[in-house]
Amino acid sequence: MEHRIIDQQLDILRDKILLLGGTTEAAVQRAMRSLIERDSELAKKVLDEDKVIDQMELEIDRLSIEILALQHPAAHDLRFVISVAKITPILERIADHAGSIADAALVLNNEPQTNNYIDLSLMAEIAAGMLRTALDAFTAEDAKVSRDVIERDKKIDATYRKVFNELLELMIDNPSATTGAAHLLFVAKHLERIGDYVKDICELNVYLREAAFIKHSPRG
Amino acid sequence: MESKISISNLDFFYGKAQALFDITLEIPDRQIVAFIGPSGCGKSTFLRTLNRMNDTIPIASASGTVRIDGEDIYEAGTDVVALRRKVGMVFQKSNPFPKSIFDNVAYGIRINGIHNGKTDLAERVEKALVDAALWDEVKDRLNTSAFGLSGGQQQRLCIARALAVQPEVILMDEPASALDPIATQKIEELVVELKRKYTIVIVTHNMQQASRVSDRTAFFMLGKLIEYNPTQKMFTNPDEKLTEDYITGRFG
Numbered sequence: 472m473e474h475r476i477i478d479q480q481l482d483i484l485r486d487k488i489l490l491l492g493g494t495t496e497a498a499v500q501r502a503m504r505s506l507i508e509r510d511s512e513l514a515k516k517v518l519d520e521d522k523v524i525d526q527m528e529l530e531i532d533r534l535s536i537e538i539l540a541l542q543h544p545a546a547h548d549l550r551f552v553i554s555v556a557k558i559t560p561i562l563e564r565i566a567d568h569a570g571s572i573a574d575a576a577l578v579l580n581n582e583p584q585t586n587n588y589i590d591l592s593l594m595a596e597i598a599a600g601m602l603r604t605a606l607d608a609f610t611a612e613d614a615k616v617s618r619d620v621i622e623r624d625k626k627i628d629a630t631y632r633k634v635f636n637e638l639l640e641l642m643i644d645n646p647s648a649t650t651g652a653a654h655l656l657f658v659a660k661h662l663e664r665i666g667d668y669v670k671d672i673c674e675l676n677v678y679l680r681e682a683a684f685i686k687h688s689p690r691g
Numbered sequence: 692m693e694s695k696i697s698i699s700n701l702d703f704f705y706g707k708a709q710a711l712f713d714i715t716l717e718i719p720d721r722q723i724v725a726f727i728g729p730s731g732c733g734k735s736t737f738l739r740t741l742n743r744m745n746d747t748i749p750i751a752s753a754s755g756t757v758r759i760d761g762e763d764i765y766e767a768g769t770d771v772v773a774l775r776r777k778v779g780m781v782f783q784k785s786n787p788f789p790k791s792i793f794d795n796v797a798y799g800i801r802i803n804g805i806h807n808g809k810t811d812l813a814e815r816v817e818k819a820l821v822d823a824a825l826w827d828e829v830k831d832r833l834n835t836s837a838f839g840l841s842g843g844q845q846q847r848l849c850i851a852r853a854l855a856v857q858p859e860v861i862l863m864d865e866p867a868s869a870l871d872p873i874a875t876q877k878i879e880e881l882v883v884e885l886k887r888k889y890t891i892v893i894v895t896h897n898m899q900q901a902s903r904v905s906d907r908t909a910f911f912m913l914g915k916l917i918e919y920n921p922t923q924k925m926f927t928n929p930d931e932k933l934t935e936d937y938i939t940g941r942f943g
Contacts (some may be wrong), residue, residue: 474942475940476941477940530696543898543899545898545926545927545938545939546926546927546928546935546938546939547927547936547939548939549926549927550927550928556868589851682927682928
């Protein structure tokens with residue numbers, strides 16, 4: 472295989488999106504830790520880091536457009552650039568959700584703890600695990616693993632429903648816990664949305680590998 | 692979709708050297724098919740088998756069948772002149788005759804005797820020039836030399852000349868490779884426009900050109916047809932690794 476000019480740029484693009492993916496994954500984990508361990512300093516770090524993530528998104532956007540305009544990628548190269556360009560804003564949105572969880576942590580950490588966070592930790596664990604596996608599957612271009620990850624989203628959704636009901640009951644039983652419970656509801660919703668976004672990433676992994684659009688298809 | 696040209700098991704030889712191996716391919720009516728592949732892959736040779744232009748090479752021989760509208764053009768007794776009227780050709784280098792613009796376009800009409808008097812001839816010339824998107828640029832200087840035209844205009848004149856004899860298929864061998872981007876764009880727009888009336892086969896080294904204008908793309912290598920698929924598929928998700936390697940520049 473001859474060395475192509477585009478290869479160098481595709482390598483840079485791959486490095487950049489993996490770095491963004493890793494940073495996003497860390498943001499989700501740190502945001503949850505800041506909540507569970509009541510570590511407000513860590514929550515602030517998550518919020519600060521969001522600017523770095525926004526910057527990474529812009530860099531990837533610029534590079535993707537440059538490759539499309541100047542190198543005219545085709546076939547797998549084209550699918551790769553398109554996938555990266557579509558995964559990038561998804562990662563940025565996941566990081567925004569991590570930021571919102573950190574915001575909630577900053578409020579909740581100043582309130583008495585009303586919930587043991589067990590199910591929320593479980594949701595976060597599944598979401599972070601899904602994200603990690605989705606990024607590994609992107610690197611390995613593994614469509615099978617990506618499809619498996621999509622299935623895992625159901626577990627997050629089920630846990631979300633459970634958490635939702637528990638927090639509702641908590642609010643009814645203990646009206647003084649309403650503020651905290653409301654914030655926790657948002658945290659649960661953010662985690663549930665992260666699961667949806669990871670699903671979108673996995674659908675793009677399948678596109679990269681198989682050139683098949685599985686989004687909006689009944690079999691997912 | 693109905694086939695205009697149907698090629699089966701075509702082998703082609705220059706003397707003992709085999710240039711095409713067992714090509715089987717259907718070219719649909721009023722579509723644009725692009726042939727791509729590295730130099731020497733046989734795409735131009737193949738193009739020329741479609742109107743028997745290779746007959747002019749004494750050592751050339753072909754086996755297999757090429758059917759146009761169901762008739763085998765290699766069958767004994769085929770009227771090659773009529774075939775070439777039906778299957779016109781435009782070459783890489785524009786080759787206008789050292790005549791006026793009008794006479795260039797009128798040439799084929801006259802020698803084929805397919806006009807009915809002077810007015811009819813003029814009408815046919817005008818129609819061909821209009822169809823080749825050249826009329827507006829030359830209508831006031833039809834009697835000046837064709838050599839006064841720009842490269843892009845000369846190429847469109849050659850297309851008008853091909854259209855004048857009312858072909859059904861137009862073969863184009865790198866029609867825009869010597870032109871600047873603006874002239875190239877005009878030729879490409881013209882090719883897409885001509886699809887409404889004609890079946891077009893275009894050989895090109897310019898992959899973007901193939902992807903821009905064609906409905907289907909055939910990729911050739913070393914005289915073999917490697918892949919033939921809708922253009923959209925060829926450039927986003929080809930079936931063959933060789934095709935992928937070629938269109939993404941993995942080998943020269």
